[in-house]
Amino acid sequence: MNGTLCIKCKGKGLCGRPRCPILEKFKTLQSIAPVISGNSVFGASPPAIFVGSYGYPRVSAGPLIPPLAKESEAPAFEEPAAWANMQIEDIISLRSRMVRANTNFHVKDAQGKENPLLIKAQELALSRKPVDTEAWFFKTPKQELKFDAVLTPMGPSGLVKNFELAENPKVPKKVDYLAYDTDALAKDAVLELYKGDIPAEHITRLLSIGLLGKARKIVPTRWSITAVDDMAGKEFADRIKDFPWVSEIQLFSGTHFGNHFEVLILPRAYSFELIETWLPKTVWSGESSWIAEDSEGYEGKKGYSTLAGGYYAARLPVLEYLTEIKRQASVFVLREITPDYWAPLGVWVVREGMRKAMQNPPKKFDSLEAAVSDLAGRVRTPEAEWIQQAKLLSDFRFQTTLDFFFRS
Amino acid sequence: MFKAAINAELLRDAIAALAVIVDEVRFKIKPEGISVKAVDPANVAMGIFELGSSAFEEYSADESEIGVDLNKIMDLLGIADKSDTVRMELEESNHKLLIDVGGLSYTLSLLDPSTIRAEPRVPQLELPAKVVLNGADLRRAVKAAEKISDHLLMGVSEDTFYMEAKGDTDQVRLEMGRDQLIDLKAGEACSLFSLDYLTDIVKPTNKVNEVTLSLGKDFPIFIDFEIANGAGRISYLLAPRIESD
Numbered sequence: 001m002n003g004t005l006c007i008k009c010k011g012k013g014l015c016g017r018p019r020c021p022i023l024e025k026f027k028t029l030q031s032i033a034p035v036i037s038g039n040s041v042f043g044a045s046p047p048a049i050f051v052g053s054y055g056y057p058r059v060s061a062g063p064l065i066p067p068l069a070k071e072s073e074a075p076a077f078e079e080p081a082a083w084a085n086m087q088i089e090d091i092i093s094l095r096s097r098m099v100r101a102n103t104n105f106h107v108k109d110a111q112g113k114e115n116p117l118l119i120k121a122q123e124l125a126l127s128r129k130p131v132d133t134e135a136w137f138f139k140t141p142k143q144e145l146k147f148d149a150v151l152t153p154m155g156p157s158g159l160v161k162n163f164e165l166a167e168n169p170k171v172p173k174k175v176d177y178l179a180y181d182t183d184a185l186a187k188d189a190v191l192e193l194y195k196g197d198i199p200a201e202h203i204t205r206l207l208s209i210g211l212l213g214k215a216r217k218i219v220p221t222r223w224s225i226t227a228v229d230d231m232a233g234k235e236f237a238d239r240i241k242d243f244p245w246v247s248e249i250q251l252f253s254g255t256h257f258g259n260h261f262e263v264l265i266l267p268r269a270y271s272f273e274l275i276e277t278w279l280p281k282t283v284w285s286g287e288s289s290w291i292a293e294d295s296e297g298y299e300g301k302k303g304y305s306t307l308a309g310g311y312y313a314a315r316l317p318v319l320e321y322l323t324e325i326k327r328q329a330s331v332f333v334l335r336e337i338t339p340d341y342w343a344p345l346g347v348w349v350v351r352e353g354m355r356k357a358m359q360n361p362p363k364k365f366d367s368l369e370a371a372v373s374d375l376a377g378r379v380r381t382p383e384a385e386w387i388q389q390a391k392l393l394s395d396f397r398f399q400t401t402l403d404f405f406f407r408s
Numbered sequence: 409m410f411k412a413a414i415n416a417e418l419l420r421d422a423i424a425a426l427a428v429i430v431d432e433v434r435f436k437i438k439p440e441g442i443s444v445k446a447v448d449p450a451n452v453a454m455g456i457f458e459l460g461s462s463a464f465e466e467y468s469a470d471e472s473e474i475g476v477d478l479n480k481i482m483d484l485l486g487i488a489d490k491s492d493t494v495r496m497e498l499e500e501s502n503h504k505l506l507i508d509v510g511g512l513s514y515t516l517s518l519l520d521p522s523t524i525r526a527e528p529r530v531p532q533l534e535l536p537a538k539v540v541l542n543g544a545d546l547r548r549a550v551k552a553a554e555k556i557s558d559h560l561l562m563g564v565s566e567d568t569f570y571m572e573a574k575g576d577t578d579q580v581r582l583e584m585g586r587d588q589l590i591d592l593k594a595g596e597a598c599s600l601f602s603l604d605y606l607t608d609i610v611k612p613t614n615k616v617n618e619v620t621l622s623l624g625k626d627f628p629i630f631i632d633f634e635i636a637n638g639a640g641r642i643s644y645l646l647a648p649r650i651e652s653d
Contacts, residue, residue, distance in 0.1 A: 269450040401451035
């Protein structure tokens with residue numbers, strides 16, 4: 001196996017193998033997935049919906065139902081913010097308890113109104129609170145586990161004959177209003193929901209099941225997660241450009257599930273840079289370490305990041321912070337992935353990890369050198385290996401500004 | 409009051425030269441012409457733009473200031489023919505600029521100038537060396553440097569002007585003596601500049617016969633050239649990278 005390729009690919013199949021050998025290893029964990037007896041499942045869906053990307057534009061999609069789960073315990077299945085103190089295996093076993101009730105759709109089915117199973121899935125997606133759901137399968141769902149770089153782990157799945165919501169969904173006003181607004185662009189709808197304090201998971205759910213925008217489509221969950229991170233991030237980046245620069249160098253740091261984050265906020269015009277360093281023996285890196293960089297300048301990012309969904313998930317929380325303090329800054333993030341991150345949990349780890357880091361009180365510095373040497377002390381990868389890729393730090397250190405020449 | 413007519417290509421080139429620095433600018437309109445001074449958001453590059461009334465086919469104006477989104481003007485001039493005449497008239501009462509070009513009449517909404525960064529002060533710099541060269545030569549050197557590095561070193565050593573870029577493994581150097589230059593004033597000069605900026609800044613110089621560079625040691629570079637047969641000029645000031653600490 002080529003370690004470099006694996007980190008870039010994260011199970012997408014770039015090596016040409018029919019199955020990802022790294023993801024296959026996790027099959028041994030299948031024993032923690034529940035055994036389902038009979039052809040029907042009943043429980044409170046958190047609510048959660050999953051749309052696969054395999055076979056696009058013909059995809060499988062449907063609700064996730066934890067059998068026998070009560071309404072009070074259901075929200076925890078779909079709420080990354082609540083998993084902060086759990087172990088990786090606990091999260092896997094929690095997620096594996098949800099059974100995926102699939103139906104095959106064409107992504108454009110979202111434009112018609114005739115598919116009753118899609119309409120029921122959409123009703124479920126609208127809800128803010130758990131909804132008791134019953135599904136009848138063609139065959140008993142197999143005991144299995146599914147991992148992915150972007151997606152949160154998932155348990156058994158099967159094709160359904162039918163499913164029913166056993167109660168009415170509770171729909172927030174803002175969600176209701178935007179789901180019926182077919183004149184608003186998906187981008188604008190996402191922002192309005194985000195501003196209305198609708199959680200990212202809820203927005204992703206609406207976008208993926210085809211409830212937002214003008215030309216509606218079903219969108220695979222892995223794409224809609226990153227789309228929401230990107231759309232919200234772009235909006236915040238535009239807003240902070242009207243704010244004055246931060247007044248001093250600030251450094252935040254924190255660790256989440258073996259992912260260590262160092263976030264350096266610099267008094268300059270907006271720009272963002274992420275460096276990922278994967279230590280040997282992490283989930284994707286094999287025996288060698290791997291370092292990569294991606295960045296954007298004042299004008300923002302053109303095209304898709306080479307660091308994939310993690311780039312957008314890391315960018316959003318810093319932009320939320322800058323929007324909140326009404327300041328502009330140049331932001332450098334170093335994400336070091338340690339062997340403690342032994343199973344892929346999904347891109348929420350990055351988003352939540354960044355949020356957690358930004359909640360710690362920042363250290364303040366007079367010089368970039370002092371900040372970098374403090375930061376480097378908490379990172380296992382030697383400074384010499386990553387600093388040469390840090391274009392933003394070099395610009396901050398060496399590029400003068402015109403006001404510097406006013407002193408004479 | 410502002411009413412003017414000007415060649416479309418001339419206006420497009422002038423606006424394009426400004427657009428490399430900022431997207432939104434304040435145009436100062438005076439009876440003798442229009443001018444702009446603007447810095448980029450990072451405070452690294454400044455553009456100074458002057459277009460005298462003689463550059464226009466018709467020109468009459470009182471003093472005023474308007475805020476303009478340069479991308480919008482570039483879009484509509486992009487459709488015009490090079491030889492077209494652009495007619496502009498300011499409607500002060502409702503903050504619109506009426507633009508007639510190639511039979512199309514645009515009504516362009518102006519920006520409130522107070523929402524755009526104020527005109528910057530221009531630092532008074534004493535730059536010892538001066539080089540006058542053909543714009544295409546400058547552009548060529550910058551293009552060659554881009555392939556190898558992120559930065560370009562520019563300097564004067566005795567009677568030679570040089571540009572040099574060093575990458576991780578490769579390097580490129582262009583030397584020009586007095587005989588290859590239009591003019592040279594020798595002086596101590598050696599400064600490093602980011603190609604992110606230089607690449608955009610030298611684009612408009614490609615068509616220009618004489619570009620004047622003023623340089624110092626670890627000091628900003630002043631790049632200056634005439635447009636519209638001497639009726640206007642564009643200058644840039646770019647802050648250096650200082651890597652020796």
